Amino acid sequence: MAKLSFSGGIRPASGKKLTIGNPITDIYPEKGEKLYYPLQQHIGNPAIPVVEAGEYVRAGQLIAAQDGSPSSNIHSAVSGYVREITQTVLADGTTAPCIVIENDGMYLEILYPAESRLDLLSRQMIMDSIEKAGVVGLGGSGMPTHFKWYSAMNSRIDTVIANGTECEPYMTSNARRIIENPEKVLEGLQIMLKIFPQAKGFIAISDDQPEGIRILQDMTKDNGRIFVKCLKSRYPVGSERQLIYAITGRSFNAGMLPYEVGCLADNIETLCTVRQAVIAHEPMITRILTVTGDALANPGNYRVRLGMTYGSVLEKCGGLKNQANLQDLTCIDGGSMRGRRLTHLQGPVLKTSCGMIFSDARDMDSENESACIRCGRCLDVCPNRLEPVLLYNNLLAGNKKAFIRHYGMECCGCGCCSYVCPAKIPLSSRIFRNRDRLLDYPDLVGNYARRFPKR
C-alpha cells in the first residue's frame, strides 16, 4: 500500500542549509515604488481590470476580477494610485498587460470583517471566501484553488493531502511555515477537510525536516482525522502523482486528475493562504519567497508583497555581498531543478513565484552537451518510468506520432533525466517543451489536451 516513496527520482544537493534556519521576515515596498500586477498569474482566463488609471486603491482591494472559470481575482497589496494598465516585461522575458500601482507608503487597508470561526462557516461560505480572495495553487501550478476544489466535489474524496515536502532544492518556505506557523497549516487542512467531510487528512513532510516532523506530530497526536506522513526525501516526491502514490499507493497517469482516484493535494502554503482567506478574510496579497544563494548578503525567507519587482526584493533583503556585479552571477527564478534563468530583475513577483537563487557559480566553460551514449540512466531515474532517450530521438526526428505512442505526454518536466545524463543533454526541458507544443494538436493527443489547459 503506502510505500512512502516511489520508483526513480534523484537526490540532488538540497542547498537548504543556507536558509532553513532563517525565520520568515517581512519586507515592504517603499514609498513611490511601482508595483506591477499582471492580469494572468494563474491557469485559466486572464482577470479583467475593475480599476482605471488615476483611481485610488487601498491595500487588499480588488483590482481585477476573475473572468469566467477557471480564473482568479487579483488584489492590490498596497494603497496608492493606479498609474496605468500597460504591457510590462515579466521575469521570464514575455510581456503581458499589467496594472501598475504607485505605492503611497501609507498601507491604508480596506475594511476587513472580523475573523470568523471555522465551526460557524458553511461549505458555501468557505468556497466563496476562497474564490473572493483569489487563492491559487502556490506549489507552482497556479490553478485557482476554488476551481480545483469544486471540480473535486463530484468525486468521493477520501484522502486530502497537505504537501509540505518541498522537494525543490534551495527552497525552504514550506519548511519554515511548518516550524513557525504549524497551527495555520493545520487550520488550512481542517478547512479542506470541512469541504470534503468523508476524507482523512495527511500532512506530507520529507524525512530531512526533523524539527518540522516533531512539531507536527506533537500537534496531531490526538487528532483522529489528520495524520503526519514522513516521506523519503527524494526529488520529485512533491510532484502530485508521486506524492499521492507515496502516501496512498494509488497511481494514475498524466491524463487523469487526482480526484479520479479519490485524492486531493495542495501545497501547505496554499492552505495557509486559504486559512487567511477564510478565517481572516484576507485576499492573497503576500507570498513567501526563499531568496538564497552564495552571492547574497542575507539569504533567507521573506514575505514580500505581490507586485514588487525582483530587483526591489533583492535590494530590500540586503542585496548582494561584496558589491558583486549581477552580470557575473547566475540568477535563477525558482529552485535549481525547475527554475528559469533571470536575465533581468524588473519582473514582478507573481502569485506563482517561489524564490530566487543568486549564485556565483560559473557556467560550464564549453557548451558541454555531447553525444548520447545510451547509458540508460535517464530511464532509471524517471519517476514516471518513461524512456527519455527514446522520446528525445523521436523529437529530434520530428516524429510526433512516435513521441505520443511512447508516452511522451506523460512527462511531468521534473528534470531528473537532465540531471543524471552524463552527456549533459537537456533532455527534460526539450521533451517537456515538445510535449507542450503537442498540446496544440488535440486530434493527436486526445485526452491530454483537455486535461492540460494552455496558460
Add this chain to the structure above:
Amino acid sequence: MNRTYQHAPFQRAGSDTAGIMAAVIIALLPCASFGVYKYGRHAAILLGICVAVCVLSELLMDLIMRRLTVLDYSAVVTGLTLGLLLPPKCPYLYAVIGSIIAIIPVKCLFGGIGRNILNPAGTAKCMLLILFHHDMMQFAGGAYSDLPPLLVLKETGEFTGRLTDVLLGRVSGNIGTSSALLILIGAVILMLLGITDAVIPISALAGFIVFWIFFGHHGLSPYYLELEVLSGSFLFVIFFMAQDYTTRPITRKGRILYGILIGLFTGIIRFLNHPENAALYALLAANLCTKIIDARIITKPFGTQVVARRQNMENIPYHHQE
C-alpha cells in the same frame, strides 16, 4: 553549487562520459596487467598499438568531421578491449588493421559514439578472424600448452586440466580473456562504480547453462559446465563487451532478453563446433537484435492502469454545493 548550466536543472550529477570511460579502463586494468605479465613485451606493445591506433583513427575522423569527440576516452576503451581479445603472438600489423576497422567503419561511419550497431572491438576481432584466420588462432606462447581448453576439448574430446588453472588464467588463450578471476574482479569494480548492473551477465549465464545442459555433450556434469563457462572468452564477453551501453538494449526487460540471447547463441555456436570464438560471434548476433528489442520492449509508464470509474472530462460541473 560551483558549476551551473544554461538550462534547468541548474545542478547536475557529477559523472560525465569521460568519467564513465575512465571507470571502464580501470576495470579492465587487472586483465591487462595479467596479460602483460603472462606474455611479456609483445603483449604490452600490442595493447599499446591498439590503444594508440584507435585514438589516432578517432582523431582523424574528428578532424574530417570537424568536431572533437576523442576526448571522451571511448577510443581508449575500444583499443584496450580489442587488444585484450588478440592472441598473444598476433603480428603488429593485424593489430593496426583491427584498430582502424574498429573505429572508422564500425563506429564513426555509423554516426559516432552512441550510434553504432555492432560492438567495435568485437567486430574488429571478427574481421581479423575472417581475414587472417590461421594467425589469429595461434595461441602458443608463454609457458602454457599450445591450445586453450576449449580447443583441447574439441581436438581430443576431453580436457583433463584443473579448473583452478582455468579460473586463474594459467591456460593459454587471448591476452586478457583467460583469467576468469580477474574478469570477475573487474566486473565487480564496474558494478561498485555504478557503471553497470548484473542483469546481462546473469541472463547470459542462465541462457547458456540451460542450453548447454540439454545440448552440451556432457549433460549435467559440473566440471564440464564450469569449464565451458570459464573458457572461450565467455566471461569477458558477458561482463564487459555485452555491457557496452551503445549496443545493448536500453530497458531492463530488453537487457534480460539480450543476455539470454547471448547465452543461447553462444551455446548454439559452440554446439556447431566453433568453441573458441563462439561468445564473440554470439555477441555480434545479439547486437543485431538490439534495435528490434528496443523497438518492441517499451517500459510501461507509471499509472497507466485502466481506472474503472473515469470522470468525463468535458462535463466538469461548476456549481455550488452545501
